[in-house]
Amino acid sequence: MKQHTILRVAAGKLLIPYILLFAFYVQFHGDFGPGGGFQAGVIYASGIVLYALIFGLKNAMRVVPPIFVETMIALGVLVYAGVGVACMLFGGNFLAYNALSPAHPIHGQHLGLLLIELGVGITVSHAMIAIFYALASRGRR
Amino acid sequence: MLFLGEHAHVLILALLVATAVLIVRMRSLWPAVMLTGIFSLLGATWMLWLDAPDVAFTEAAVGAGLSTVLMLGTLALVGGESVQPSRKRPITALVVVTLTGMVLVYGTLDMPHYGDPGAPIHVHPDPSYLETTPKEIDVPNIVTGVLGSYRGYDTFGETVVVFTAAVTVLMLLRRREDDEVVEVFDDEENEA
Numbered sequence: 280m281k282q283h284t285i286l287r288v289a290a291g292k293l294l295i296p297y298i299l300l301f302a303f304y305v306q307f308h309g310d311f312g313p314g315g316g317f318q319a320g321v322i323y324a325s326g327i328v329l330y331a332l333i334f335g336l337k338n339a340m341r342v343v344p345p346i347f348v349e350t351m352i353a354l355g356v357l358v359y360a361g362v363g364v365a366c367m368l369f370g371g372n373f374l375a376y377n378a379l380s381p382a383h384p385i386h387g388q389h390l391g392l393l394l395i396e397l398g399v400g401i402t403v404s405h406a407m408i409a410i411f412y413a414l415a416s417r418g419r420r
Numbered sequence: 421m422l423f424l425g426e427h428a429h430v431l432i433l434a435l436l437v438a439t440a441v442l443i444v445r446m447r448s449l450w451p452a453v454m455l456t457g458i459f460s461l462l463g464a465t466w467m468l469w470l471d472a473p474d475v476a477f478t479e480a481a482v483g484a485g486l487s488t489v490l491m492l493g494t495l496a497l498v499g500g501e502s503v504q505p506s507r508k509r510p511i512t513a514l515v516v517v518t519l520t521g522m523v524l525v526y527g528t529l530d531m532p533h534y535g536d537p538g539a540p541i542h543v544h545p546d547p548s549y550l551e552t553t554p555k556e557i558d559v560p561n562i563v564t565g566v567l568g569s570y571r572g573y574d575t576f577g578e579t580v581v582v583f584t585a586a587v588t589v590l591m592l593l594r595r596r597e598d599d600e601v602v603e604v605f606d607d608e609e610n611e612a
Contacts, residue, residue, distance in 0.1 A: 305477065310559040313473035315567070321481040328489055336603040349590070356583045359576055374572035388557045392568040399579050406586035407486055413593035414493045418602035 291333035298326035306400045310392055316399025323400070324407035336415050345412055348405045355402025362394045432466045449500040450492075457488040474563060496604045 305312075306319030331339035363374040371378025376391025439459045446452040460483025467476035532539035549566055557565040567575050595601065 310561055310564050312561060313563075314477055315474070315561075315564050318474060318477040318481070321478060321486065325481050325485040328486060332489065332605055336605065337601060340601070352583055352586050356579055359579050363572075363576070374576065376569060376572075385556075385558045388565075388569055389559070391572075392557070392559065392564060395568055395572065395575065396564070399575065402579050402582055402586075406582050409586050410589050410593075411486070411490065411493075413590055413595070414490055415604045416595055416601045417497065417593065418604040 287333050291329060295326050295330055298329065299323060302326060302404075306396065307393070309396050310389070316396040317403050319396075320400045320403025320405075321407060323404040324411070327404075327408050328411050331411065331415065336412070340412065340416075343408060345409070348409045348412065351401050351405035352409060353402075355398045355400070355405070357398075358401065359395050359398030362391055362398070366391070428469055429466070432462055432469065436462050436466070447502050447504070449495055449502055452502075453488060453491045453495060456491065457484045460484040460488075493604045 302319045302323035305314035305322060306316065309315035309319070327339065327343055330342065362376070366375050366378045367373055369378040369381070374391070374395075376387045377384035378387060379390050380387035436459060439455055439462065443452050443455045443459065446455065460479055463483060464476045464480040467473075467479055536542075549570065550562060553559070553562045553565040553570075557569050559565045
């Protein structure tokens with residue numbers, strides 16, 4: 280039984296950092312390679328869920344507290360909408376990123392894409408974690 | 421699987437069908453859930469084979485990873501045995517399923533062949549996305565350019581859908597603040 284736990288913990292410590300790192304790679308490299316906010320979000324969430332399965336839900340909730348998770352779900356949408364509103368403040372249309380950098384419209388596009396993908400990633404990853412937390416904490420004594 | 425060439429499709433699809441049949445015939449739900457994970461992993465492999473790595477990522481992480489965990493959590497709450505099916509042989513159901521299947525197969529006859537350059541998806545709305553994306557947005561991944569910029573509204577809507585889904589699930593399943601956290605996946609080994 281004891282060896283069982285050691286094996287799980289060792290495998291988790293080996294895998295989880297790389298899963299999270301890969302999520303960030305997919306997130307910020309989405310303009311250049313396959314992937315983007317949604318894919319990065321679910322990969323990140325699966326890393327956290329793996330942590331919860333191996334080290335226990337209570338420890339996971341200490342690393343990523345539920346209140347933080349629930350705030351981040353809304354924050355992602357806010358980031359996305361905020362980029363749209365920022366475009367309007369700079370004199371463009373909602374989500375028309377060219378306005379973010381009038382001298383170099385392509386830079387504006389790059390910045391806009393980076394930020395909205397970040398918003399998608401934040402919302403998706405924390406939505407998945409929140410759903411997992413909600414289900415996994417309803418055990419019966 | 422390179423040595424298999426075009427036949428890899430047949431192999432993966434045959435494995436998918438075999439897994440699906442196994443899942444249907446299984447009365448114990450724990451192995452059935454594990455098999456749905458394998459089904460998703462095979463699906464992800466197939467997506468990768470079809471040059472859709474974005475979809476393959478999602479299928480592997482959501483289908484094989486997260487939803488399997490959620491299903492196992494549900495089984496831990498509700499128990500893992502399905503009800504024994506009745507001994508009656510429902511002829512009507514067989515007829516309905518066969519007819520529906522035939523209609524679906526008939527429907528696929530109108531679909532374009534795999535990789536057909538004249539398929540509607542390649543000529544409609546029009547191929548200019550491929551020409552204008554490098555000029556106007558200048559990102560190598562045109563999928564990101566189209567989804568994030570040309571269709572930024574749609575993607576915003578999708579993000580709001582994910583947000584709404586999460587809020588709805590939390591309203592239904594979330595513990596009250598003062599309730600104790602009781603772990604579904606807990607066991608003696610975990611506490612050690």
